[in-house]
Each structure stands twice: as C-alpha cells, then as structure tokens.
C-alpha cells in the first residue's frame with residue numbers, strides 16, 4: 167500500500183529544528199512518487215510537555231501510536247529542566263521496549279566531500295552497519311541503593327539478557343552480513359571482564375554463528391574494538407552489539423565519518439507487529455539548540471530509512487529512499503567551501519538552507 | 529629507601545616478549561642512579577602455568593606478592609587454551625581487587641614522530657589522563673542464568689558500585705586535575721540509559737566536585753564522549769570513569785595517539801597498603817605473539833611509572849623515570865623510516881631492537 171500514517175514527534179532541542187527539513191524532503195518525494203503520507207503531529211514526548219503536565223506523555227500514548235505505521239522522531243532530552251533518565255525512560259526508551267523495536271540499525275559511512283577526522287580515509291573506506299540490541303541488556307531500571315547516606319552505601323544495577331532477545335538480534339545481524347558482499351560480522355563482547363553475561367553472550371553468538379557457515383565472524387572485546395574503529399575502520403562490515411556497546415559504537419563509528427550530524431538510525435520491529443521508529447543518532451544537543459545551525463542530514467536520512475522499511479525494500483518507497491540518499495550524496499559531494507553545509511561540516515549554512523538544498527535536488 | 533623488591537610477571541603472549549626489554553631499561557637506570565632493584569621472577573599468573581596446574585596461581589600467591597613493593601606485569605590471556613574470563617579473573621582482576629588497586633591511571637599522549645590516525649593532530653594536541661575505577665562496578669561475577677537451555681532462558685549480571693569505591697576514585701581524579709595547568713575534569717557517565725547506578729554516580733560526582741571549586745568539570749555520556757575522543761581530543765585534560773567505561777576509553781584514547789603499543793598503566797593503591805601493579809594496556813596479543821615484533825614501549829613506560837610511584841615523585845627514582853621518558857621521546861622523535869620502530873608504528877624493527885635503542889640512550 168502507498169498510504170502510510172506517520173507519527174511525527176519533534177521532541178526537544180534540535181529535534182524541533184531538524185524535523186521540518188525531513189518533512190520538507192518527504193513531501194517532495196511523496197508527491198513525485200504518489201506516496202500518500204498522513205502525518206500525526208505530536209507535541210508530547212518532550213520536556214516542554216513535561217513542564218506543563220508533569221509527565222512525558224499522555225496515558226493513551228500507546229493507543230495513539232498504534233494507529234500509525236511508523237514514528238519519525240527528532241530527539242528527546244533537556245537536562246536543565248528534566249533529568250535525562252526521566253525524560254528518556256519516559257519516552258524513547260519506552261517506545262523501544264513496548265513496541266519491541268529490538269534492532270537498532272545504524273550505518274557508519276564516509277561520504278565523498280566529507281573530510282574524515284581520521285587521517286587518509288576516503289569515501290568507501292568506511293562503510294559498515296552497526297546492529298544494536300535495543301530493548302534489554304545494560305539498559306535496565308532494576309536495582310537500587312542500600313545504606314543510603316552512610317559510608318556503607320552501595321548501589322546494585324542489574325543487566326538482563328534473555329536468550330530470545332539476544333538470539334533474534336544476533337540472527338538479524340548474521341542475516342544482514344550474509345546479504346552483503348564481504349559477509350563479515352564482528353560480535354562485540356567483554357567476556358574477559360564481565361564474568362556472567364558476556365561469556366553467555368559469546369556462547370550464544372557461537373551457536374547462531376554455526377548456522378551461518380558462509381559468514382566470516384569473530385568476537386572482539388569492546389575496548390580493542392573501539393580502538394580498531396579508529397585504527398582500521400575499513401575492516402568492518404557488520405558489527406553486532408548489546409544495547410550499551412551498540413550505543414557507544416554507533417556514536418564512535420559515525421564520529422569517524424566526520425560528524426554524528428549525519429548518522430541516522432532505525433529502531434525496528436522486524437516482525438512489524440508494532441510501529442518502528444526512525445531518529446537521528448545525535449540527540450537534542452542543548453549546546454547548539456535554538457541557533458538554527460544543526461545538521462538536518464541525519465534526520466533526513468532517518469526519514470529515508472523509514473520509507474525503505476515501509477516499502478519493504480521495493481516499490482515507490484524504495485525509489486524515494488534511493489533518491490533521498492542520492493540527493494544527500496550529491497549535496498555533500500560539492501565539498502567544503504562550495505556546497506551548503508552546516509557548522510559541524512565546516513560550513514556556515516543554516517539547518518533550513520541544507521534541507522532546502524537537498525529538497526531542491528529531488 | 530632506594531631498595532625495592534619487584535615481582536616480575538611476564539604472563540602470556542607478548543607479555544613474555546616485552547618484559548625483558550623493560551628489565552633491560554630498568555637495569556640501566558638502576559645502575560646509573562644507585563637504585564637497588566631485587567626481582568622476584570614469577571612464572572605463574574599465566575596460561576602456561578594453568579596448563580600444568582589447572583589453576584592460574586599457587587595458593588600462596590598473595591603471601592608471595594605481599595613481600596614485594598610493586599608488581600611489574602606483562603599481560604595475561606591465551607584464549608585458545610584458557611577462556612579469557614577464567615585466566616583474567618584468576619590473576620590480573622584478582623590482583624586489582626585483593627590489593628585494592630582502586631585507581632587505574634592511563635595516559636593518552638601523542639608523541640613527536642608518531643603519526644596519529646587522526647587527521648591534523650600534532651604532538652601536544654593529545655595529552656590527557658584517564659583515571660579508571662579498578663575494583664568494582666561493571667566488572668562483577670555476581671549473577672547467573674535461569675531457565676537454561678529453554679526458550680525462557682535469561683541471564684542476570686549485577687554491577688556493584690560502592691560509595692567508598694566511587695568517592696575515592698573521583699577524589700583522586702579531582703586531585704589530579706587540580707594539579708594540572710588546565711584544571712579540567714570530564715566525568716564519564718551514561719545516566720540517560722543506565723537508570724539506577726549512573727544517576728547515582730552523577731550525584732556523587734557533583735558532591736565531590738563541589739569540594740573543588742577551582743576545577744572545571746562536566747559529565748559526558750559515554751557514547752558522545754567516545755565520539756569526542758576522535759573529534760576533539762585536545763579538549764581533554766583528566767577523564768574519570770567507572771571500570772568498564774575506563775577500560776574502553778583507555779584503549780580508545782591511546783589508539784588516537786597512534787598505537788596502543790605505547791600505552792602504559794598503573795594500577796595503584798594510592799594508600800600503599802598493598803603492592804601496586806604496572807602493566808602495558810595492550811594485553812597478550814595472540815595475533816602477533818611469538819614473532820618478536822611487539823612494541824616494548826608500553827611495557828618500558830609502565831616500568832617508568834613504577835619507579836615514579838616507588839620514589840613518591842622525588843629522588844633517584846623520579847630522575848630515572850624522567851630519563852626513561854626522555855629516551856622514549858627521543859627514540860620516537862627520530863620518526864618513521866629512520867628510527868627503530870616496531871610494525872605498529874610503521875617500522876620493521878624487532879622488540880629487542882627497540883628495547884636496546886632506548887636503553888642505549890640512557
């Protein structure tokens with residue numbers, strides 16, 4: 167079907183600034199390809215809403231979102247007014263968990279025209295996917311403080327990994343690697359230090375790996391793996407990681423490609439029982455919010471990933487996706503000093519100018 | 529006192545190859561400065577020992593080590609014969625914990641003559657310390673598996689942070705920052721995702737921070753912090769982190785300075801109730817072990833840190849430390865193509881050639 171209902175949640179900070187650019191681009195491709203997009207504009211899941219209502223979302227948030235096919239999400243968090251763990255656990259992390267968006271898929275890709283902070287790396291040298299477990303693991307609110315306020319005080323924090331949760335994300339990653347030219351998978355671990363969960367995770371990876379004889383895979387401890395993102399990013403094809411390690415790697419990888427202002431992400435329920443969520447990796451960025459200088463490309467690319475997922479890799483949605491990527495590539499290829507680009511890419515253009523330039527190419 | 533008893537533990541893999549170079553350098557400076565070093569050469573805490581005895585260490589390991597003033601440690605781990613979590617929890621992690629070496633101090637420093645994998649970074653641009661909590665936190669063996677072998681299977685992994693353990697390492701880091709020119713501290717956290725322990729850690733950091741009005745500090749989430757190590761490493765002065773985050777950052781930081789083959793570490797009991805331990809960050813590196821191509825500089829620098837700690841920052845030990853650092857600097861300054869350097873630095877020299885070159889400068 168070419169009709170999709172999209173929940174549009176700008177959220178906080180630069181989320182509100184980059185979202186209009188994604189909608190501008192979506193409108194353009196939708197018109198060209200006869201894709202009908204019905205937007206539900208949502209002002210909750212934001213710290214502004216919290217300020218007025220004392221909670222991040224209305225009680226019927228789930229019902230409202232279940233009536234949509236996908237969620238386009240800007241960013242949430244405004245630590246000056248709401249502590250991060252309250253705003254995030256009250257919105258984004260709830261979506262991921264309650265809609266069982268168990269895969270967080272994030273590319274690290276170096277574009278032509280974008281200088282890498284790494285020496286001597288050209289477009290093509292960095293081009294891999296991070297598959298992050300997105301619902302469990304180290305992100306847990308189980309635990310507590312004992313002997314509070316005394317010198318015996320301590321805090322327990324539980325990580326929880328289920329076989330089901332780990333197997334399915336590992337399998338998703340092996341499947342993805344299998345479809346790629348290099349068929350190579352790296353499993354992030356830390357089984358030498360984290361003594362219970364990580365050896366268990368390694369064993370599971372080996373189990374699933376044995377089902378994929380045509381995929382070359384190995385496990386690497388998160389410390390040296392992070393180092394290798396910097397030292398030899400060309401070695402990676404697909405990287406799969408637990409929630410926390412995936413979080414770290416999916417900021418680090420994009421940083422190696424110039425700026426996290428380019429990095430999109432797809433929070434997927436691959437079984438499509440619930441709406442999936444598409445958002446830039448960068449977050450609300452209070453330090454640059456309100457200035458109109460945020461890079462809208464991560465948000466626009468996230469919107470493209472949404473179309474690709476909605477179209478199941480074919481049809482007008484896929485064509486629209488491909489055109490958006492091509493327009494981003496072409497805009498970046500103009501290079502510093504000539505093309506429109508935001509400050510994180512060494513330019514002086516505004517968020518809206520970059521959005522308009524990409525839309526104009528479509 | 530100028531007499532020190534040193535436990536020398538080469539361990540596994542390249543640990544056995546780099547240790548002789550550290551001893552060669554120590555012998556040279558000790559002779560020049562009249563420092564008497566008595567070595568206790570120890571073959572346990574290695575997977576070879578495990579193969580023969582079914583355990584990593586003899587039962588009286590603690591008594592033996594308590595008779596020494598410091599431990600010079602190569603690396604442990606040989607995953608082909610002993611699973612990492614068994615070898616590490618049976619040796620290194622035991623030392624850190626039972627000798628309450630609660631600070632793991634690790635520099636990230638870009639030397640003249642060493643090309644950074646980061647574009648346009650010169651010596652002086654990267655020069656900071658990572659202060660890692662070293663006894664608790666995410667490195668825990670508390671937890672277990674439930675419903676094993678069924679599809680309800682899950683694993684719990686506990687992280688444990690004590691007020692005492694967190695306060696003292698935070699205070700160490702603030703003290704260190706206070707003594708440096710820039711007086712700047714970054715506190716690594718992940719309080720937006722890890723809902724119990726990390727907000728607690730943030731609160732503690734704020735408590736301790738209020739005791740240091742002359743130190744400029746902030747907290748940064750580990751994901752964006754990792755990205756900033758690559759994007760703006762010049763911004764950092766002292767970084768303090770929990771055990772796991774410190775582990776990651778102290779591989780990533782050195783990677784940004786060219787190679788982890790340069791990075792030393794000091795596992796300190798600052799109160800000197802127990803022997804402290806000095807080791808390179810790189811580990812046993814099975815992939816290059818046995819070839820004589822490992823970079824001995826991290827091990828040599830670790831030995832220098834040991835002298836500095838033993839001399840409490842003064843005396844012949846401090847002079848010897850300074851000379852070793854100067855000799856490392858001079859050797860690296862010769863630059864690629866001319867000076868002796870190992871493969872990780874783009875050279876073809878052997879481990880022994882580099883060790884000999886540094887010793888020859890002393």
Ligand SMILES: CC(C)[C@H](C(=O)O)[C@@H](O)C(=O)O
Pocket residue numbers: 358359389605616775809811
């Ligand atoms: C070998 C491993 C357990 C160890 C750690 O994680 O602490 C190492 O990576 C280090 O950084 O000293």
Ligand SMILES: CC(C)[C@H](C(=O)O)[C@@H](O)C(=O)O
Pocket residue numbers: 243254413447449720721751
């Ligand atoms: C905002 C935060 C909770 C979130 C996360 O850690 O998952 C963000 O960093 C991300 O990567 O999507």
